[in-house]
Amino acid sequence: MTALDAWTPDGLRRLDPEELPGTAARMRELLVRSVSANGGHLGSNLGVVELTIALHRVFRSPDDVILWDTGHQAYVHKMVTGRAGAFGSLRALDGLSGYPSRAESPHDWVENSHAGTSLSYAAGLATAFAARPAGRRRRVVSVTGDGSLTTGMALEALNDIGDRGLDVTIVLNDNARSYAPTTGALARHLREFEAGVAPGVFEALGIRYLGPVDGHDASALEKVLADARAERGPLLVHVRTRKGHGYRPAAEDRTEHMHGVGPFDAATGRQYALPPGRVPAGSVLGPALVELADADPDLVVITPAMGGPSGLDVFQERHPGRFHDVGIAEQHAAGLAAGLAMAGRRPVLSIHSSFLNRAQDQLLFDIGLHRLPVVVVIDRAGITGGDGASHHGLGDLALLRQIPGMAIATPSTAAELRGLLKAAVRHPGPVAIRHGKAIDDSGPPGDGGDGDADMTAWPVEPAPGGVLVIGAGDLLACATEVAARLRAAGVPAGPANARWIEPLDERLPALAAEHRLVAVIEDHWSRGGLGSAVRERLADEDVATPVRVFAVPHDYLPHGSVPELRAACGLTPERITADLLARWTAQSAGAPRPRG
Incomplete structure (x- = not known):
């Protein structure tokens, strides 16, 4: 049996205990190799390798539901549910998602990536399972970080789970950190558990407490999880893990333990620099x-x-x-x-x-x-x-x-x-x-427009009778290039920097009325953003100049590199210029220029 063949729930259960350390080491090697190429969440996943193996050896996913909160710690879960061979595509366009994905596997129940959500999912699933005819008991497991317990939603769910005695196993992955060390009274309470102080907060909510257990001790993990699986009702297994465990650069990074990283040198852990400027x-x-x-x-x-x-x-x-x-x-x-x-x-x-x-x-x-x-x-x-x-x-x-x-x-x-x-x-x-x-950071270090004279004024290069190209934020450079391309094609065009979106520059209606076409380029959904604001303002002022908005389609955007995703949305100077030239030509062949 090859390593990748063994990385399935059934394959893991067939491994002898002495094979587990070597398997965990190979999983960490794949983690570092893949994340160093594509970026992602490294430190938290290095910390849950043994825990993930134990969960899949004890529970029977997907019949037993394993929910990952916040989802960024589910890389190893992906590996052990048949996706190790595709792990080189992690976070790449059309590749594996960096979070659980229902489209990828029946082992992924929710596409969660925001902290504190999984306990509410777990409560809903457990409630639904309990209402079905008696049969094989399905367990619901929520793997929740100690940082997630600071969210109001998680505390609301704990209150409900304990009150109704729901059949939920909460695996508390306690690495004492969110990005930085976990703050708050509850975090201090978790530290007291190790000193033998009674875990009062969970018991008071009606949730039985087990632990704490070393999250890197495979045999101890399997024993406590097996005990939990045999019980009914709500219980919490307190697992202590170390973020970045098993990879020296992550373990020695005292700031974040390489929590979320861009591409880096796997040998040294050094992240690659951003492009010049x-x-x-x-x-x-x-x-x-x-x-x-x-x-x-x-x-x-x-x-x-x-x-x-x-x-x-x-x-x-x-x-x-x-x-x-x-x-x-x-x-x-x-x-x-x-x-x-x-x-x-x-x-x-x-x-x-x-x-x-x-x-x-x-x-x-x-x-x-x-x-x-x-x-x-x-x-x-x-x-x-x-x-x-x-x-x-x-x-x-x-x-x-x-x-x-x-x-x-x-x-x-x-x-x-x-x-x-x-x-x-x-x-x-x-x-x-x-x-x-x-x-x-390539521009001059001037005052940047701090608005002493007029807080909402836009820097504008008007082109009366032509195209006003409005850009904002990261896409201002695109708008400036589009205006230059239009001018090179013989179309008068000038960029405007919409550095204030609310309120809009009070000169906008008059500016738009002087132009034959207004284009808005923005890094936002096509609904509700800068383009919508411009259209609403011009409509209110009875300005008839057509407005063409170039934005992200109003749908959930997948993962991939920023340039790839912008290109897929048509947010490139080439695509936008071609669109505007076609509109300019059609407008020139039709009705005369509208006036405000």
């Missing part, structure tokens, strides 16, 4: 906030466990008393920001785009309704690449634009990000600043 947005955001905080003692920063990925470590080091990591708790983070603002502080809430919707109620009613001066800095906006559907930041503008009084900015360069931050912290109401994971 591009820098991580966090490398701009963190120092900019430090500078602002040095000048304003009321400025505070809040993160829901994303301080490192958002570049906020430098702020935490400089102003530790004004940095609040609340764990994976986006709703609380936004509510906390509201309370701080009510007390006269100037809160900056840093949050990833795909997690922003979790705090929508708080943004709408706790911050927006009170017109509070909270700055929401939204990281990972737009098409993000290999993490796939649940991590693309494609709906944030639609959420934010519905909040009355919310100003929304989208910088295209590092200088603009710094300038827009300066404007935002002076604004008397809520402001959102949307940017991608990386940002252009």
